[in-house]
Amino acid sequence: MAQTDVLLTKEPAPQTVPACELPRKEHDVARNTGAHTSAGLATAGFRTARYLxxxxxxxxxxxxxxxxxxxxxxxxxxxxxxxxxxxxxxxxxxxxxxxxxxxxxxxxxxxxxxxxxxxxxxxxxxxxxxxxxxxxxxxxxxxxxxxxxxxxxxxxxxxxxxxxxxxxxxxxxxxxxxxxxxxxxxxxxxxxxxxxxxxxxxxxxxxxxxxxxxxxxxxxxxxxxxxxxxFRSQSSDVRFHPHSTKLEESASTxxxxxxxxxxxxxxxxxxxxxxxxxxxxxxxxxxxxxxxxxxxxxxxxxxxxxxxxxLEDARHKLEHHLLKTLREIADQEQNAAALRQAIRDKEAPLRVAQERLYQRAHRPNVELCRDAAQFRLVSEVEELNMSLTALKEKLLEAEQSLRNLEDTRMSLEKDIAVKTNSLFIDRQKCMAQRAHYPSVLQLAGYQ
The missing domain is CATH 1.20.1260 (Ferritin)
Structure with missing residues (x-):
């Protein structure tokens, strides 16, 4: 918004009219220099009291x-x-x-x-x-x-x-x-x-x-x-400032x-x-x-x-297997006890057969005969020994199986404890902490 400068055009000042010059007098009244003087040469340069x-x-x-x-x-x-x-x-x-x-x-x-x-x-x-x-x-x-x-x-x-x-x-x-x-x-x-x-x-x-x-x-x-x-010309609070028309060098346009x-x-x-x-x-x-x-x-x-x-499913399965293992341990213990009893039951017939063979070995002379009874007693002893060997082997297998079952039981119990601990950590510790997770409004900075 530009400021429009108003240029004041000054009209030329009127020329002063010179004062009218008086016409030259034909006779100089101050001195007697005219051609018609009333005095002679004796009064030259002096004025008389009267004018013409x-x-x-x-x-x-x-x-x-x-x-x-x-x-x-x-x-x-x-x-x-x-x-x-x-x-x-x-x-x-x-x-x-x-x-x-x-x-x-x-x-x-x-x-x-x-x-x-x-x-x-x-x-x-x-x-x-x-x-x-x-x-x-x-x-x-x-x-x-x-x-x-x-x-x-x-x-x-x-x-x-x-x-x-x-x-x-x-x-x-x-x-x-x-x-x-x-x-x-x-x-x-x-x-x-x-x-x-x-x-x-x-x-x-x-x-x-x-x-x-x-x-x-x-x-x-x-x-x-x-x-x-x-401000107007009639204002009383205006004063002269002669140097106010000078423009500042730093003034803007x-x-x-x-x-x-x-x-x-x-x-x-x-x-x-x-x-x-x-x-x-x-x-x-x-x-x-x-x-x-x-x-x-x-x-x-x-x-x-x-x-x-x-983890819950694995623990349930482990507990199920543990229950079956415990039952199997009980059955296997009964089996081992039955095998031991069977072994003990074979000792008496073996003692009888061996006692018979021992007593018959004392038969005199020709009476020491290899008769059918002798062969049957020998066969009986062998059969009893074979039965005892088989029962002892089976007992050993049962005892080994029982030890394996016990190891399995301990492993299952330990694994169940591990799963329980893992469930406690994940569910009771971690999941409980995650229940305090901030809401969307809090994460967006509104609360």
């Missing part, structure tokens, strides 16, 4: 002519003075009106830029408040990620206390490691986003301060111009003045747009991170449930 009649008339005519010329000159001068005063009065009035209009136009331009700057300041202030709210959400979301990370870390540490053979890298551990890595990445992303928000808030405040300084200068200039617009405010508004709008885009980015980051964390949390919970089901 012609001299008197000449003197009167000269006085008349001088008075007429002076009056005429004075009248012309008065007329020219009134005309000049009227012209200068009209010129001064037009110049003052033109200056007043230009000051008014300048006031409108300044007021327009003041309104534009004020709107931008208010918009930047509102945008900064919104971005501060988003920054607070980011900080809350970052604080909320501490709980999931602690839960994931505690779950991993708790599962390290599992016993062999359950100390395996199962799906739960894989999902927990993924969850811990995801939380670390999200925490890094949130910290970087908070840093961007802090930088953007600083830029918003800097440009708001720049616009406020510009607005403050314009308010001061507006008040000065408004005061100047009220209307173009640079408008460009300065336009650039300030443009930069403020650019930062405000960047701030709005950053707020949208923050919304997207918080929404995506909260959803990712909850999805991973659900994946870990599903893995825990499946693992607990597998």
């Amino acid at each position: 009649a012609d001299e008197w008339f000449q003197n009167c005519y000269a006085r008349y002519h001088q008075a007429f010329a002076d009056r005429d000159r004075s009248e012309r001068q008065r007329h020219e003075s009134r005309q000049l005063a009227a012209e200068t009065e009209a010129l001064a009035r037009r110049a003052q009106e033109a200056s007043t209009r230009q000051v008014g136009a300048r006031l409108q331009d300044t007021h327009g830029w003041m309104s534009e700057l004020q709107r931008e300041i208010e918009a930047l202030l509102a945008e900064t408040d919104l971005l501060l709210a988003q920054k607070l959400r980011l900080e809350r979301a970052l604080d909320a990620t501490a709980v999931p990370f602690s839960i994931a870390s505690d779950n991993l540490q708790c599962r390290e206390r599992r016993q062999h053979p359950d100390l395996v890298r199962d799906l739960v551990e894989v999902e927990l490691l993924k969850e811990a890595e995801l939380i670390r990445n999200i925490q890094g992303l949130l910290r970087r986003t908070i840093l961007q928000a802090v930088n953007q808030i600083r830029l918003n405040r800097e440009h708001k301060e720049t616009c406020e300084l510009d607005w403050s200068d314009k308010v001061q200039a507006y008040n000065l111009d408004e005061a100047c617009a009220r 209307p173009e640079t003045w408008a460009k300065f405010s336009r650039d300030n508004v443009y930069r403020a709008e650019r930062e405000r747009l960047a701030s709005a885009n950053l707020r949208l980015l923050v919304d997207s980051v918080l929404r995506d991170t909260a959803e990712d964390l909850r999805l991973q949390c659900d994946a870990v919970n599903v893995a825990f449930e499946r693992r607990c089901e597998e």
Whole structure:
């Protein structure tokens, strides 16, 4: 909004009309130099007390002519003075009106830029408040990620206390490691986003301060111009300032003045747009991170449930096998006892057969005959020995089987204890901790 300079065109000053010169007198009354003198050579250079009649008339005519010329000159001068005063009065009035209009136009331009700057300041202030709210959400979301990370870390540490053979890298551990890595990445992303928000808030405040300084200068200039617009020739508070027409070397032009405010508004709008885009980015980051964390949390919970089901099923099966093993141990103990009794039962017939053979070996002379009875007794002893050998072998097998069953029982009991411990860790420790996992709203920074 350029200021239009009013050029006051000065009319050429009227030339002063020279005073009318008196006509040269035909007779010099001061000295006796004329051709008609009343004195002779003896009175040369001296004036007598009397004038000639012609001299008197000449003197009167000269006085008349001088008075007429002076009056005429004075009248012309008065007329020219009134005309000049009227012209200068009209010129001064037009110049003052033109200056007043230009000051008014300048006031409108300044007021327009003041309104534009004020709107931008208010918009930047509102945008900064919104971005501060988003920054607070980011900080809350970052604080909320501490709980999931602690839960994931505690779950991993708790599962390290599992016993062999359950100390395996199962799906739960894989999902927990993924969850811990995801939380670390999200925490890094949130910290970087908070840093961007802090930088953007600083830029918003800097440009708001720049616009406020510009607005403050314009308010001061507006008040000065408004005061100047009220000045009139009749104002009593105006004074002479002879050197006020000198322009300052640092003074701006209307173009640079408008460009300065336009650039300030443009930069403020650019930062405000960047701030709005950053707020949208923050919304997207918080929404995506909260959803990712909850999805991973659900994946870990599903893995825990499946693992607990597998452990529960394995424990039930082990308990079933343990019950059967205990029954088999009892049966095998009865079998071993029966075999021992069978062995003991064979000792008496063997003693009888051997006693018979021993007694018959004392038969005299020809009576020591290998008769059928002898062969049958020998056969009986052999059969009894074979039976005892078979029973002893079977007893050994039964005892070995019993020892194997006892080892199996101990192994099953130990495995059941391991499964019970694993179930306790996964279900009572880990799953109970995961019940305190933050909600989506907390992870999004709303609470």
